Amino acid sequence: MTHQTTLLFVHGTGVRGEEYARTLRTIESCVASRNWPLTVAGCFWGSAGARRDRKLSVPNYDATKGTGLQPEQEQLERWAVLYLDPWYELRLLRGMPPTPYGGGQPPAAALRATIAAFRPSEALARLLAEDDLTDRFADALTAMRAAEVFEQAIATAPPTPLEHRCAIARALIAHSLKAAMAEGLPPLGGAKRELLVGQLVADLRGSGLGVGNFLVEQVKRYLPRPISHVLVGHRGALTDATALPAGDVLRYLARGQQMTTLLRNAILDTGSDSVVLLGHSLGGILCVDLLARERIPAVRTLVTVGSQAPFLYEIGALPSIEPPDSLPEHFPPWLNIYDHRDLLSYTAAETFPDRVVDLRVDNGEPFAASHSAYWSNDEVWTSIESVLPR
Known part of the structure; x- marks a missing residue:
């Protein structure tokens, strides 16, 4: 405190x-x-x-x-918030209704272990290095591992936590980019940012047909519709x-x-x-x-x-x-x-x-x-x- x-x-x-x-x-x-x-x-x-x-x-x-709203504007709205609070989607996931699992390792424990042992793949490491984000990404990982909100978010993870993995990926990239911009680096640009997120999602095995819609529904609630x-x-x-x-x-x-x-x-x-x-x-x-x-x-x-x-x-x-x-x-x-x-x-x-x-x-x-x-x-x-x- x-x-x-x-x-x-x-x-x-x-x-x-x-x-x-x-x-x-x-x-x-x-x-x-x-x-x-x-x-x-x-x-x-x-x-x-x-x-x-x-x-x-x-x-x-x-x-x-x-x-x-067009999909591009929806992305802008999402990242406008994430650049201010990289853990924002994790905070939303705290309110996700828990899903029963059939036994074995609890989903939260699996996610915790994944992040604890995570090392960027060769492809992700190359992308991070291109924009001087290697150290900032390492700092983001350290911060996430220690964050109470991370523990609270993964506690709601279902047996196949694709949505949680995607949110974790965006949170880590947002944390890295926020730190870079705070130090005077120019914004990365949407295309490069999404390339980073996409590779990290792949590294975290967050891609698939089973990605949930909890965060999608939350986003629908807060994205405004322009008035003509x-x-x-x-x-x-x-x-x-x-x-x-x-x-x-x-x-x-x-x-x-x-x-x-x-x-x-x-x-x-x-x-x-x-x-x-x-x-x-x-x-x-x-x-x-x-x-x-x-x-x-x-x-x-x-x-x-x-x-x-x-x-x-x-x-x-x-x-x-x-x-x-x-x-x-x-x-x-x-x-x-x-x-x-x-x-x-x-x-x-x-x-x-x-x-x-x-x-x-x-x-x-x-x-x-x-x-x-x-x-x-x-x-x-x-x-x-x-x-x-x-």
């Missing part, structure tokens, strides 16, 4: 791979420019958000829908445009357990005993709800930005607290930042007297841009600095 403070960003409604990656990098840059002695981490819960399956309930949907039209005559596209922002909130209120689990695990995964939660929009609702339900000593402070948590409480829709009950005694100090032009932000100090500090800021943008403009506002960062643990 480390004593260095971690600022854990929890994204908002409708946010998926590339947008999450951009925002987290912006936050990392803002923290670095201020020389704050803390670590920045992120909780990407989009995989548990609203589903993007075909909408049979929408009249004439097929004729009026948008173009949808929002006119009345394009109802399917309009549905696509609103499905994620509204759907994420509705899904959380109806079946939010998986999102809550992802947030709780993200807090534990920081390994810090001093965490500041930074929740934007629905991310703030997740934070308030979890902290009201559970005492988590590592969380020292909550900062919500553009959050609807106070409004949900007032209408009786916040799952953890029913009016007139207030926040429990164990709830940490809470700073609530809002912009009066952000119609999705609400005040909390009067709703929870003596338990919350409200801060009104001016992002200088009209709605709806005001809802996403907090990160470029110096006043926001000054206020966050004022509540960091000393």
Whole structure:
């Protein structure tokens, strides 16, 4: 357990791979420019958000829908997250329903032994050397062998764990490439990256007709579908445009357990005993709800930005607290930042007297841009600095 403070960003409604990656990098840059002695981490819960399956309930949907994501864009979304958190798919696999096996060596033990003894094949070693990744790949292997999330992920492996092997391959390559880019090397490019992944999958014997679809289904949930039209005559596209922002909130209120689990695990995964939660929009609702339900000593402070948590409480829709009950005694100090032009932000100090500090800021943008403009506002960062643990 480390004593260095971690600022854990929890994204908002409708946010998926590339947008999450951009925002987290912006936050990392803002923290670095201020020389704050803390670590920045992120909780990407989009995989548990609203589903993007075909909408049979929408009249004439097929004729009026948008173009949808192409496979290339799906890959970009996946890697946008993996470059930030190479273990992300391993975190998802922790939630995979276990499959009974008939005896012999448990699948988890077999995977553990494979990674413990793994050495790159001649073909993979050559590819790694071409791009100066040999040492970085060795570091990735070392990190994976020691990672608690690896043990948790392989615990759900079925007898033929092809999907786990593919996820392990992507995780190792993502870890290697992230380290290379952090040291100033240029991005490898999609074609070369997929060549590396493909060879590593082959080395791990992860190819075959039995590759499962658990991660595929998770990816379908978080990859957004572009919108070409929002006119009345394009109802399917309009549905696509609103499905994620509204759907994420509705899904959380109806079946939010998986999102809550992802947030709780993200807090534990920081390994810090001093965490500041930074929740934007629905991310703030997740934070308030979890902290009201559970005492988590590592969380020292909550900062919500553009959050609807106070409004949900007032209408009786916040799952953890029913009016007139207030926040429990164990709830940490809470700073609530809002912009009066952000119609999705609400005040909390009067709703929870003596338990919350409200801060009104001016992002200088009209709605709806005001809802996403907090990160470029110096006043926001000054206020966050004022509540960091000393």
